[in-house]
Amino acid sequence: MSTSTKSAADQSSQSEITTHPLPCGMTVLVQPMPWLRTAAFTLSLRSGIQTEPDNRAGLASMVCEMVQRGAGSFSSRDLVAMQDNLGMDRNSGVSTATSSFGAAMPAESFGEALKLYADIVRRPHLPADQIEDARMMMIQELRAIEDEPTQRVMKRVRELHYGSRLGRGNQGTMESLAAINSDDIRQFYQANYHAGGAILTVAGRVEADTVVQLAQEAFGDWRTENVDDAPLPSGAPVYEHIQAASSQTHIAFAFPSIPYGHPDYFAMRAGIGILSDGMSSRLFDRVREKRGLCYTVSASCHSLINAGGVFGYAGTTPARAQETLDVTLGEIRNLPSDLEQSELDRWKVRIESGLIMEQESSASRASSLASDFYQIGRAMPTAELSEIIEALTLDDVKGYWEQHPPSDYRIVTLGPEKLNV
Numbered sequence: 001m002s003t004s005t006k007s008a009a010d011q012s013s014q015s016e017i018t019t020h021p022l023p024c025g026m027t028v029l030v031q032p033m034p035w036l037r038t039a040a041f042t043l044s045l046r047s048g049i050q051t052e053p054d055n056r057a058g059l060a061s062m063v064c065e066m067v068q069r070g071a072g073s074f075s076s077r078d079l080v081a082m083q084d085n086l087g088m089d090r091n092s093g094v095s096t097a098t099s100s101f102g103a104a105m106p107a108e109s110f111g112e113a114l115k116l117y118a119d120i121v122r123r124p125h126l127p128a129d130q131i132e133d134a135r136m137m138m139i140q141e142l143r144a145i146e147d148e149p150t151q152r153v154m155k156r157v158r159e160l161h162y163g164s165r166l167g168r169g170n171q172g173t174m175e176s177l178a179a180i181n182s183d184d185i186r187q188f189y190q191a192n193y194h195a196g197g198a199i200l201t202v203a204g205r206v207e208a209d210t211v212v213q214l215a216q217e218a219f220g221d222w223r224t225e226n227v228d229d230a231p232l233p234s235g236a237p238v239y240e241h242i243q244a245a246s247s248q249t250h251i252a253f254a255f256p257s258i259p260y261g262h263p264d265y266f267a268m269r270a271g272i273g274i275l276s277d278g279m280s281s282r283l284f285d286r287v288r289e290k291r292g293l294c295y296t297v298s299a300s301c302h303s304l305i306n307a308g309g310v311f312g313y314a315g316t317t318p319a320r321a322q323e324t325l326d327v328t329l330g331e332i333r334n335l336p337s338d339l340e341q342s343e344l345d346r347w348k349v350r351i352e353s354g355l356i357m358e359q360e361s362s363a364s365r366a367s368s369l370a371s372d373f374y375q376i377g378r379a380m381p382t383a384e385l386s387e388i389i390e391a392l393t394l395d396d397v398k399g400y401w402e403q404h405p406p407s408d409y410r411i412v413t414l415g416p417e418k419l420n421v
Contacts, residue, residue, distance in 0.1 A: 015359075017369065017379045018208045020215075024195040025224035028215045029369050029379050030208040031201075033362055039204030040104035040362035042370040043117060046227045047192035048097040049170055056188075058138055058172020059180055061094045063188050065134045066126050068092065072119030076130070079120070086113050089363070094170040096162075096304055097230060098374065099192075104363040107205035111214055118218035121193055128182045135177055142171040149244070153252035153412045154313060156240065158302075160410040161254040161309050163234030195219060197227035201369035201379075204362030233307045237408040239421040249321035249415030251314045253329070255406045260303040261376035266388055267400035271335055272301050272310060273347035274397070280346060282331055287314070293324040299332070305375060310406070322419050329409070336401040344394055351389050355382050 020028040052059045069076040083090055083103075090103035101120065105113050145151045159167040171177075200219070202211045258265055276283045276299040283297045299312035312332075316324040358364045359382065369379045411421050 017381055019373075019379065020208075020212045022195070022216060022220060024220055024222050026195040026198040026200060026215070026219050026222070027373065028212055029199070029201045029373055030206065030211045031203040031365055031369060031379070032206055032208060033204050033359070033365065036204050036360070036362050037107060038104050038362045039107040039110040039202065039206050040102065040366040041110070041114065041117075041200060041202045042100055042102040042366045043121065044098040044100045044199040044201075044370050044374065045121065045193055046097065046197040047099040047188075048095050049168060050096055050165055050231055051192050051228075052188070054165070055176060056172075056180055056184055057168055057176040058170065059176075059184055059188050060099060060192075061138060061170045061172070062131075062134055062177075062180055063185055063193075064092055064094050064099045065137065066131070066185055067120055067124035067189065067193070069130050069134070070125035070127055072123045074116075074119065076125075076127070079116070082116055083113075086116070088113055096166055100370070102363065102367060104204075104361075104366075110202075110204075110206060110211075114214050114218055122219070122222055124189070126182075126185055126189060131180075131182060131185065135180065138171055138177055139174065142174065142177070145169070145171065149246070149248070149250045149414050150313060150315065153242070153250045153414050154311065156242070157252040157254050157311065157410050157412045159235075160238055160240065160412065161233070161235045161256075161311070162304070162307065165231055166233050166304060166307070167235065191225075194225045195222040196224040199370050199373050201366045201373065203365035203369065230305045233304070235410060237410060239409075239411045240413075241418040242412065242414040244414050244416065246415050247317070249316055249318045249324075249413060249417075249419075251316070251321065251325055251328075251419075252312070252412045253325075254309050254311045254410045256408055257301060257308040257310045258404075259306060259308040259375070260371075262308075264400050264404075265303075266392060267396045268404070269301055270344060270347055270392055270397045271401050272299055273350070274339070274343045275299050275332060275335060276312075277347055277350055282335075282343075283312075283328060286331055287324065287327050291323075291327065293320050293327060297324070297328060303375060318416050321413070321415060321417070325411075325413075325419055325421070329406075332406055336398045339394055339398050341394055344392065344397060348389055348392070352386060355386055358382065 015031050017031045086109040088103045088105045092101045155169050287297045294314045294316035297314040302309050314324050372380045
């Protein structure tokens, strides 16, 4: 049997997830996927947006960029050359809680790649002469968001939903970026880059024992610090309008929901899927296609460790903006009234399809393992998730949405006229 034609059962039997706490405070999770030719890792550190001082918004992202500008015995240019030589497809980014570094590569490059990233997070140069370059990159990103109305309203509604600390974007503000200096960068690095609470997830053509040995060699003597509990959200229901002389009206909305790991999460998630997963979903079909009210409309779930939300967006014309808002929120409100089994079945097929495709991507699997472990304290096997999805009934979905009707909306509009909310 060729590796490309192995059954899901064969793959599951060869891909048991193992969890290995290191004495330094880092947790290593490994999922062998021997039918692949690649290996991938995600390294997550508890150095996200919520650890920034309030007057230094954007600092976490600035440090994430600066640690990659030379480390160990490698200059910034040497690092890029090494990553290319190892065939690494890499990424990095900052979320509310973490700074993450990830890469996928040919399996034979994994050991050297992990050593390289140990240098990056443990022995960065943080060159003062490159701070202005990093600052300008972030300023350009911030300006791009301000110039793009969709991103602008979605960024603002997130701030209103979670509050100024948990809801702010990773780009900071013009004022906060201008204030960041070399001392800020080094102090933030020293305080937040350590093994305490760190998560290393590895998936692909690897062996668990080998990965743990490599991780111990690379990170075993890294210093550790205590990690603070996640702060609570501080958002509140509100309507805010951004005046703009535009031929379009952009509508962003959010309402409180439950986080990933809550017992009812997938019943809630199925409802959002029926509303907005795919071109056969309700919002696309009933708001965009049948009524022709807008050119795009969507809703999705978002989860922090202790809070969650449903976020949505619609783009339309000023003349149809009020009806677009009313009909969209009406579809969400009335979701449990006319649910059909075929809608739930279609959503289940889409989820199962995504799980199958994830089994062909070491990078996707490593990322999922990291998210699972941070959110719920363990890695959820694909088979377990599949069983949960398959067991969901229409009564489960209906019951959740009847007992937890959407309320306390945060709504942001951008356009020539306010709407009635």
